Amino acid sequence: MIDPAVVRADTPGASAKVFLDSAGSSLPPRPVLDEVVGHLRREAEIGGYVAARERADDLEAGYGVFASLMGAHPDEVAFTDSATRSWLAAFDAVPLGPGDRVLVTEVEYGGNAIPILHRAREVGFEVVTVPSDAVGQVDVEALRELLDERVKLVSLVHAPTNGGLVNPAREVASAAHEVGALVLLDACQSLGQLPVRADELGVDIISATGRKWLRGPRGTGVLVVRRSAADRLRPRLVDLHSGEWVGPDEVELREDARVYELWETSVADRLGLIAAARYALDLGIDAIAAEVRSRAERLRAGLREVPGVEVRDIGARLSGIVTFTVEGRDPVAVRDELARHDVVATTSHLTSTRIDMTRRGVEGVVRMSPHYFVSPEQVDRAVEVVAALG
Numbered sequence: 001m002i003d004p005a006v007v008r009a010d011t012p013g014a015s016a017k018v019f020l021d022s023a024g025s026s027l028p029p030r031p032v033l034d035e036v037v038g039h040l041r042r043e044a045e046i047g048g049y050v051a052a053r054e055r056a057d058d059l060e061a062g063y064g065v066f067a068s069l070m071g072a073h074p075d076e077v078a079f080t081d082s083a084t085r086s087w088l089a090a091f092d093a094v095p096l097g098p099g100d101r102v103l104v105t106e107v108e109y110g111g112n113a114i115p116i117l118h119r120a121r122e123v124g125f126e127v128v129t130v131p132s133d134a135v136g137q138v139d140v141e142a143l144r145e146l147l148d149e150r151v152k153l154v155s156l157v158h159a160p161t162n163g164g165l166v167n168p169a170r171e172v173a174s175a176a177h178e179v180g181a182l183v184l185l186d187a188c189q190s191l192g193q194l195p196v197r198a199d200e201l202g203v204d205i206i207s208a209t210g211r212k213w214l215r216g217p218r219g220t221g222v223l224v225v226r227r228s229a230a231d232r233l234r235p236r237l238v239d240l241h242s243g244e245w246v247g248p249d250e251v252e253l254r255e256d257a258r259v260y261e262l263w264e265t266s267v268a269d270r271l272g273l274i275a276a277a278r279y280a281l282d283l284g285i286d287a288i289a290a291e292v293r294s295r296a297e298r299l300r301a302g303l304r305e306v307p308g309v310e311v312r313d314i315g316a317r318l319s320g321i322v323t324f325t326v327e328g329r330d331p332v333a334v335r336d337e338l339a340r341h342d343v344v345a346t347t348s349h350l351t352s353t354r355i356d357m358t359r360r361g362v363e364g365v366v367r368m369s370p371h372y373f374v375s376p377e378q379v380d381r382a383v384e385v386v387a388a389l390g
């Protein structure tokens with residue numbers, strides 16, 4: 001059980017506003033804030049290199065912390081400066097040529113679709129969208145029919161940015177592996193609110209961010225590359241951290257996942273990210289998932305009672321992301337009106353998830369993403385404010 005008094009006391013921003021944007025950029029808990037600010041101060045006292053050396057053991061331990069959180073081995077973990085950087089580093093390393101196929105789902109994220117389509121145009125591989133089933137998640141049967149030896153990669157968004165859906169990652173991975181395709185899981189919206197474990201899901205690669213449900217600092221990301229997939233990848237964006245200049249014309253690359261890291265990094269943010277993962281592990285991911293689910297269900301139930309509001313979440317299994325539209329109102333105007341009443345929500349638009357939004361005929365939605373530090377009373381307050389919009 002999560003003690004609401006403790007987590008709210010740890011979250012300076014939890015009371016001032018009804019904060020419903022953990023899918024955008026959450027409120028870090030005090031241990032994260034202390035770690036980041038403390039390290040910046042230390043850098044100002046003794047310089048960044050010495051300050052980093054003082055924390056070398058903690059930085060090294062961070063790989064183990066994320067290995068525990070994400071069901072991987074410490075040498076399968078890499079740290080980056082965003083989920084997109086993680087995703088791009090892995091995607092760029094997947095060998096793809098003319099005639100190959102990359103499968104995406106209908107909820108593919110814009111930030112992934114753009115590099116996929118851009119590279120497809122240059123290289124000549126084909127991008128095929130796997131349809132969704134009647135409930136809205138990826139249709140695993142349709143996926144099976146599309147899978148053959150041409151398919152080198154399945155790009156799967158675990159929980160999309162624009163709705164409450166959770167895709168069946170394990171089923172996708174086991175189907176894809178039958179034809180030897182790699183599965184790259186975008187866990188940006190699931191890590192920190194749901195269990196995301198490489199060992200349980202069976203996926204090959206996982207990318208995720210620090211600032212969303214994990215409550216880490218901005219400018220942080222993580223990448224898991226399973227050993228079983230590492231041999232089939234060709235890392236290209238390498239530097240003097242990922243490799244070594246061993247002879248005038250010779251380089252040797254690292255063999256662990258840190259080959260996807262670059263030398264320079266914000267050490268303060270890295271320490272903050274590690275603190276965020278420790279905080280989540282201490283609370284327990286299952287306990288977090290249960291709290292988030294109960295807030296999201298309460299919010300959806302309340303919103304469904306409001307005339308003119310349509311809850312837009314689809315799927316068999318739902319995440320903590322709650323999306324809706326208000327009849328006759330622009331989502332951005334709704335967000336701004338909510339902000340005037342101290343309710344922090346955001347919006348999601350067609351360009352972030354073009355295939356899904358086009359198929360459903362939705363231009364934009366209001367998005368609310370309550371974390372465990374939001375009280376049930378605050379959830380009710382948000383519903384009241386929406387109801388009062390008229």
Ligand SMILES: *Cc1c(COP(=O)(O)O)cnc(C)c1O
Pocket residue numbers: 082083084085109111157159160161186188189208209210221
């Ligand atoms: C936010 C988001 C990303 C990108 O994360 P960054 O940390 O901004 O790079 C990727 N995928 C999904 C589904 C997202 O919601």
